[in-house]
Amino acid sequence: MIVTMTPNPSLDLTVEVDQLRRGHVLRAERSHLDPGGKGVNVSRALAAHGRKTTAVFFAAGAEGVRLTDLLDEQGVAVQRVPVSGVTRTNLTLAEPDGTVTKLNLPGPVCGETDGDAILDAVLAVCDASTEWIAGCGSLPPGAAADSYAKLVTRARAAGVQVAVDSSGPALWHCLSARPDVVKPNREELAECAGFTVPTLGAAVRAADELRARGARAVLASLGSDGAVLVDEHGAIHGEAAVDAARSSVGAGDALLAGFLAAGGGGRAALATALAWGAAATGLAGSRMPTPADVRRIDVMIHPAVDADRVLEEGR
Template identity: 55%
Template sequence: MIVTITPNPSLDRTYELDALAPGEVNRAGHDRIDPGGKGVNVSRALTAAGHRTTAVLPLGGPPGHLLAELLRRQSIDVAAVPIAGDTRINVSIAEADGRLTKVNAAGPELDAAESAALLSRVAGFTGNGIDWLACCGSLPRGLAPAWYAELVARVHSGGARIALDTSGPALLAALSARPDVVKPNREELAEAVGRPVATIGDAVDAAGELRKRGAQQVLASLGADGMLLVAEDGSWYGSAPVAAVRSDVGAGDASLAGFLGAGGTGPDALAAALAHGAAAVQLPGSVMPTPADLDPAAVAVTADIPLERPLSG
């Protein structure tokens, strides 16, 4: 059983175009609306893979009602915390050449009572047989950077393991609470350590620094260059090349779902993360992969990490 918490969820509207013409009227060939937010996507990917999951969400207004309904249609249990503000709506424009333009709304501001209610709702799942709590995404206005740190401490005291996928001050504040795994991408990793990450070796060093600050494992996404897992019992690097990227919305979240669903530790879990992420980028919008979409044979994982290899981009 894996519980996810998304403090700032969204409805994600995706339009597919041949090419975006700024300043002109553009007509979409296809469009879709999906439940959004990093933890929401993790729950969607877990459900698609046959795992039990509950999504804890602060929800408000008509967008919040629609988000909950869309999740229930996908057989995902929703633990809603009512809020006064409306749940945000994000827009993505996906072009045929793979370029993606995103407009993310700021979202509602939670007051002190709503913040406390959300914290209590999540903490209430501990001691009830959950294996992992995945804390995902940015914090909405009204929640201090230390909010995740308090959540990690509360949930750890109940015996559950914590996966944290956030960035900036919220990530740094939570490290001292010793989350079981953190999942930064390359840019978030560089921001956390205050220096560029230009090679795979740089990423290994930065991940090691996060471990010294308290993270028990670091699952670092390097985009097209693959992923790293740095833990106490070893470090591994893996890649899963894809022929063409259709949309990378939610691909990192699919990776985290694959990692947790495969046990959340070791090279086999890293391989599962890579397979899920590679499948997700080949699907439209934020569609999450099913087992039929995965290609484990395309994944390569090794403990012989190519430290000198430069990262693309």
Template identity: 60%
Template sequence: MIVTVTLNPSLDRTIEVDVLTRGEMIRARSARLDPGGKGVNVSRALLAGGEVASTAVVTVGGSEGEQLRRLLAAEGLAVRAVPVAGRTRSNVTIAEPGGVVTKLNEPGAPLSGDELAEVAGAVAAESAAASWVAGCGSLPPGVPDGIYAELCRRVSAAGIRVAIDSSGPALLAALPARPDLVKPNREELAEAVGRPVGRLADVVEAARELRARGARGVLVSLGSDGAVLVDDDGVIAGDAPVAHPRSTVGAGDALLAGFLAAGARGPRALAEALAWGAAAVRLPASRMPRRSDIRHDIVRIHSRPDLDQPLVS
């Protein structure tokens, strides 16, 4: 059982166009509305791709929050909704052929101290039988940067493993609380260490720096360059080429879900993560892949990766 925590969920509207031209009237080819937020997507992927038991702890507010609730219920996802005063945000993604996306994300509404306490209580109740708790996504305005660190300390004390998928100050603040896993992408990793990562060697060095600051394991998603896992067992890299990408939205969340579903350790878990992430890239909008969408034959695992390899994505 895996519990996800999303403090800043969203309604995600994805609009597909032939080409995005600034200042022009553009006719859309299609449009889709999905429930959004990193933790929400991880739970959706666990349900769709692996039928892994998961509960999404999520804040909901206003009519948008009710719509989010209905969308999640329609997918059959177990949800612990925490009502909040502010409204749930809406995000818009413009998707062009070839997987090029332009995203417009609202900041979200602030959460009060009482509302954060309600979330903590919901996490404690839902995680009693959990093997992992995953704190995912950006923080709403005004929420303390240390909220994920607090989550780590509380959940770890109960003997439950913790994964953090966030960025910026929230990610850095979580590291001293020793999360079992952090999952930055390339840009988030570079921001965390304060320097660019242009080669695989740079990724490994930066991941080791996050481990030195407290993270037990670091899973770095690298888009078309695949992913790198750095933990107590060493360094493993891999990729899963996609010939015709449609949307990268939610692909990193699917990758994390696959990794957790496969035990969160070693080459098998990394291979599953890559297969799930690649499947998400082949789908429109932020659809999460079902078992029939997931291809393991395209995954390549490198136990001795070429660290001089430049990153292209």
């Protein structure tokens, strides 16, 4: 089983428009509502592939109930941790060429007691079959910056491997607790390492910097340039072909889900991660791919030796 912790989940409302024009009245082509938040999406992707998972998250107000109901409909086991306030609703505006504009709300305010409660809930749902705990996403207002560091410490004491997908202080603080995997995107990788990442070589150097600070492995998603995995065995780079990208929302979450589902380390896990992530980009909104959506034949894995390769802008 893979347990996910999402301190700041959301309802994700995706609206598809023919073109985003500021200051105009736009007519939506279509819209749909999905359960959201990075850890929630990881659990959704795992459940869609028949993998056992439990999503643990803060739930506030009627929106928190709606989030739970949507996950129930998708067959995702949940453990709600009640908090006061309102679970946020995030808005995604998607254009036909794959351009996505997101408006993310801050979420309900959570205090120290709430932080302890969600960590207790995560450890409580773990059993002998639990292979990984994935702590994912931003922290809600009021949450301690070392929340993921505490998760790593407690999970490792319980003998469970931990992956963290976050950014800013939440990511920085967790490194010293030595998470088994961290999964930054290119922007988060650069911010944490303290220098820009214009090339594949720079991405590897930045991942090495995160490993020097404590991460055992770094799985860095690089948008259309694929992903790089840097661990004790070195660095490998992989890419997956995408015929027609519809939305990048949730693609990194699907990538992490595939990586953990395939064991959480090595060439085969990176290949699975890329296949799941590429499949997600071909789906509308924040839908998670099913096995029918995944095309493993389009994945290429190779050593990360092309250090001078320039990464695409805006990815």
